[in-house]
Amino acid sequence: MILQEFSPKEFVDRQVAGIRKVVKGERALIAVSGGVDSTACAVLTHRALGENLLCVTIDDAFMRTGEPERIAQLLSSPPLNLPIRILDVQKQFLGALEGLRDAEEKRKAFRETFYRVLSMVAKEESFWFLVQGTIRADVDETTKGIKTQHNVLSQIGISTTKQYGFRLIEPLVSIYKPQVREVARFLGVPSELSERQPFPGPGLSVRVVGENRTDKLESLKKATVITENNLTKHKPSQYFATIIDNQDEPHHSRLMAMRKIAAQHLGVPLENVLVKVFRDKATGMKGSLRHYGEIVAVEAQTTDGEIRRPQIQDLVNLQTKIVTTNPSTTRVLYAVQEIPRKQPYVVTIRAIQTHNFLTAEVSEIPWTTLSQSAKSILEGCSNVACVYYDVTPKPPATIEME
Numbered sequence: 001m002i003l004q005e006f007s008p009k010e011f012v013d014r015q016v017a018g019i020r021k022v023v024k025g026e027r028a029l030i031a032v033s034g035g036v037d038s039t040a041c042a043v044l045t046h047r048a049l050g051e052n053l054l055c056v057t058i059d060d061a062f063m064r065t066g067e068p069e070r071i072a073q074l075l076s077s078p079p080l081n082l083p084i085r086i087l088d089v090q091k092q093f094l095g096a097l098e099g100l101r102d103a104e105e106k107r108k109a110f111r112e113t114f115y116r117v118l119s120m121v122a123k124e125e126s127f128w129f130l131v132q133g134t135i136r137a138d139v140d141e142t143t144k145g146i147k148t149q150h151n152v153l154s155q156i157g158i159s160t161t162k163q164y165g166f167r168l169i170e171p172l173v174s175i176y177k178p179q180v181r182e183v184a185r186f187l188g189v190p191s192e193l194s195e196r197q198p199f200p201g202p203g204l205s206v207r208v209v210g211e212n213r214t215d216k217l218e219s220l221k222k223a224t225v226i227t228e229n230n231l232t233k234h235k236p237s238q239y240f241a242t243i244i245d246n247q248d249e250p251h252h253s254r255l256m257a258m259r260k261i262a263a264q265h266l267g268v269p270l271e272n273v274l275v276k277v278f279r280d281k282a283t284g285m286k287g288s289l290r291h292y293g294e295i296v297a298v299e300a301q302t303t304d305g306e307i308r309r310p311q312i313q314d315l316v317n318l319q320t321k322i323v324t325t326n327p328s329t330t331r332v333l334y335a336v337q338e339i340p341r342k343q344p345y346v347v348t349i350r351a352i353q354t355h356n357f358l359t360a361e362v363s364e365i366p367w368t369t370l371s372q373s374a375k376s377i378l379e380g381c382s383n384v385a386c387v388y389y390d391v392t393p394k395p396p397a398t399i400e401m402e
Contacts, residue, residue: 006175006179006182008179008182008183008185008186008187009186011175011179011183012044012047012183012186012187015044015048015171015172016044016047016048017048018171019044019045019048019049019131019169019171020048020049022129022167022169023048023049023052023129023169025052026052026127026128026129027049027052027053027054027125027126027127027128027129028045028049028052028053028054028127028128028129028130028131028169029053029054029056029118029121029122029125029127029129029130029131029166030042030045030053030054030055030056030130030131030132030133031055031056031057031058031114031118031132032055032056032057032071032075032082032084033057033058033063033071033199033201033203034057034067034070034071034074034075034193034196034199035133035196035198035199036177036180036181036184036189036193036194036195036196036198037133037134037135037172037177037180037198038132038133039075039080039133039184039189039193039194040133040172040180040181040183040184040187040189040194041131041132041133041171041172042055042075042082042131042133043080043082043184043187043188043189044171044172044183044187045131045169045171046080046082046083047187051083053082053083053131054083054084054085054125054127055075055082055083055084055085056084056085056086056087056118056121057071057072057075057084057085057086057087058087058089058114058117058118059086059087059088059089059090060089060090060092060093060110060113060114060203060205061090061093061094061217062093062202062203062204062205062217063203063204064204064221064224064225065221065222065225068086069086072084072085072086074190074192074193079188079190080188080189080190087117087121089113089117092113092116092117093110093113093205094212096109096110096112096113097109097110097205097212098212099211100211100212101210101211101280102292103206103209103281103282103283103292103402104292106202106205106206106212106402107202107206107402110201110202110205111202114201114202115160115163115164116164118130118164118166119164119165119166122164122165122166123165127166128166128167129166129167129168129169130160130164130166130167130168130169131168131169131170131171132168132169132170133170133171133172133180134170134172134173135172135173135175135176135177135180136173136174136175136176137176137177137356137357137358139173140358176356176357177198177356177357178355178356181194181195197236197237197238197239197240198238198357200400204217204220204221204224205402206400206401206402207220207224207240207241207242207243207400207401207402208220208242208243208402209242209243209244209245209280209282209295209401209402210244210245210279210280211245215383216243216245216344216345216383219243219345219347219381219383219384220241220242220243220347222377222380222381223241223243223347223377223380223381223384224240224241226241226373226376226377226380227239227240227241227349227373227377228240230369230372230373230376231349231351231365231369231373233369234351234363234365234366234369236351236352236353236363236365237352237353237354237357237360237363238350238351238352238354238357238360238399239349239350239351239352239363240349240350241347241348241349241350241377242347242348242350242390242401243345243346243347243348243384244278244280244295244345244346244347244348244401245278245279245280245344245345246342246343246344246345246346246385246386247278247279247280248276248277248278248279248297249276249277249278249279250276252277254277254326255275255276255277257325257326258275258296258298258322258325258326259273259274259275261318261321261322261325262275262298262300262318262322263300265314265317265318265321266300266308266310266314266318268300268301268308272300272301272302272303273298273299273300273301274298274299274300274301274335275296275297275298275299276296276297277294277295277296277297278294278295278297280295281293281294281295281330282294282295282330282331282397282401282402283330283397283398283400283401283402284330284331284392284395284396284397284398285330285394285395285396285397285398286327286395286396291330291396292330293328293329293330293331294326294328294329294330294331295329295330295331295333296322296326296329296331296332296333297332297333297334297335297346297386297388298315298318298322298332298333298334298335299334299335299338307335307336307337307338309367310334311364312362312363312364312365312389312391313364315332315334315389315391316362316391316392316393318332318334318391319332319391319392319393323392323396329396330392330396330397331390331392331397331401332390332391332392333348333388333389333390333391333392334388334389334391335386335387335388336349336367336370336371336373336374336386336387336388336389337371337374337375337378337386337387338378338385338386338387339378339385339386341385342385343382343383343384343385344383344385345381345383345384345385346384346385346386346387346388347377347381347384347386347387347388348387348388348389348390348401349365349370349373349374349387349388349389349390350390350399350401351363351365351389351390352393352394352399354394354399357399358394359393359394359395360393360394360399361393362390362391362392362393365389370389373387374387
């Protein structure tokens with residue numbers, strides 16, 4: 001239970017004592033991604049164990065370009081001075097996810113590979129404890145069936161001792177993201193890390209919607225850099241790019257009905273509205289349960305063929321109408337910019353505002369920023385045909401696409 005008056009000092013003192021009591025002078029291992037959860041957990045545990053802790057950054061092929069080296073340099077330098085090692089295991093992860101399309105299958109394959117890699121290191125180095133930065137929201141989403149967080153194990157009946165050979169320690173599991181940031185600040189974590197936006201444990205693998213392919217992943221990495229660089233000034237709680245196969249269902253039974261809804265809501269002639277439903281699906285929520293549903297993309301054009309730029313809130317309201325009349329929909333996108341030729345992929349920009357990551361609103365990013373980002377993505381990613389803005393809050397969508 002989180003106290004109303006949260007004291008990071010009391011929390012840290014309590015967790016340091018608890019870690020020492022459990023570990024009893026043995027050695028422990030922690031995987032650090034550079035996100036605030038794993039970083040705060042690593043610094044807290046290092047305070048408790050000192051040289052008996054080894055930090056590893058797992059280069060799984062799904063981090064941002066150059067990120068493993070950058071994170072290792074940040075964490076090993078003052079003021080943190082954490083002992084850290086990079087594990088290059090890209091082949092293992094790419095092989096484990098090859099051919100998988102379903103989001104849950106991909107998350108589970110990633111989880112199994114992640115812990116097998118750590119189990120290998122633990123056995124080689126004689127580590128008997130794994131520390132990880134699982135937080136309360138991770139457990140909530142997994143146990144409620146919304147989506148499988150790769151770092152939730154004991155709470156769903158997986159024994160790490162039996163399956164992987166190490167005992168699990170989770171110092172942050174009782175608190176949510178705002179309290180984790182308080183702990184990080186108290187521990188002296190640089191703001192570059194303590195205030196960093198969340199990044200999923202399985203990395204970009206959950207932002208490659210559907211099957212992962214080399215060219216698809218590389219385009220997503222380029223789109224990620226552009227999106228993060230351009231949107232950071234608007235200070236969303238979280239902002240990122242996703243990539244989807246540009247394959248739709250041209251004979252979907254509800255296409256005309258959704259076109260009519262969009263035309264009426266946006267006040268444009270029906271012939272100026274395009275609607276498509278992608279073949280790949282996205283994770284959403286129905287009530288408190290996970291719902292794997294359809295991705296609908298809308299485009300409204302002016303009389304001279306340019307994409308109209310409605311207010312973002314109008315597009316959010318349109319999303320509500322589409323989802324209400326089409327319960328199989330979990331995600332609504334609106335076109336920002338496109339090229340006049342067929343390409344295998346489309347990119348989606350996502351930006352949200354949230355306090356606890358259990359619910360989220362769509363950020364009202366200015367059209368100038370969205371258009372500039374889309375233009376750069378289309379110029380830098382020759383296999384992308386269109387860039388969309390995701391106008392779906394949580395619920396009915398989850399924050400991540402997968």
